[in-house]
Amino acid sequence: MLKKGTKINSILTGTCPKCQEESMYMDKNPYNLNNIYKMHEKCSHCHIRYKIEPSFFYGAMYVSYAVGIAFAVAAFVITKVFLNNSLMTTFYAIIGTLVVFMPFIMRVSRNIWINMFVHYDKDWKENLKEETK
Numbered sequence: 001m002l003k004k005g006t007k008i009n010s011i012l013t014g015t016c017p018k019c020q021e022e023s024m025y026m027d028k029n030p031y032n033l034n035n036i037y038k039m040h041e042k043c044s045h046c047h048i049r050y051k052i053e054p055s056f057f058y059g060a061m062y063v064s065y066a067v068g069i070a071f072a073v074a075a076f077v078i079t080k081v082f083l084n085n086s087l088m089t090t091f092y093a094i095i096g097t098l099v100v101f102m103p104f105i106m107r108v109s110r111n112i113w114i115n116m117f118v119h120y121d122k123d124w125k126e127n128l129k130e131e132t133k
């Protein structure tokens with residue numbers, strides 16, 4: 001399913017949105033919380049700058065609301081609709097889900113955000129040569 005060149009691949013793996021040759025993050029594991037936001041300045045393959053402008057990734061906050069709500073809805077459907085738990089249990093299940101998945105949600109939101117602005121370029125190698133001529 002994770003085909004190179006698709007946005008979903010870059011979003012789920014945190015690879016460079018343009019060439020998808022390497023991770024944007026210094027530490028691939030989002031659960032190392034000290035490093036969760038530590039990114040390389042630019043891609044060593046296609047040389048794109050990840051921080052397109054100062055405070056570019058603030059916009060990812062809005063994405064994380066949407067992703068968080070999606071996780072909350074999923075937790076609600078599983079706990080209340082499928083398992084038929086009480087509202088109180090469902091409430092705790094939602095909170096628990098959000099806490100457990102928060103690092104993942106933050107990362108995926110950044111990945112979605114940058115993928116809205118930067119698109120995969122299968123000819124990135126040729127284009128790089130053009131630019132450095």
Ligand SMILES: [Zn+2]
Nearest residue numbers: 016019043046
């Ligand atoms: Zn790249």
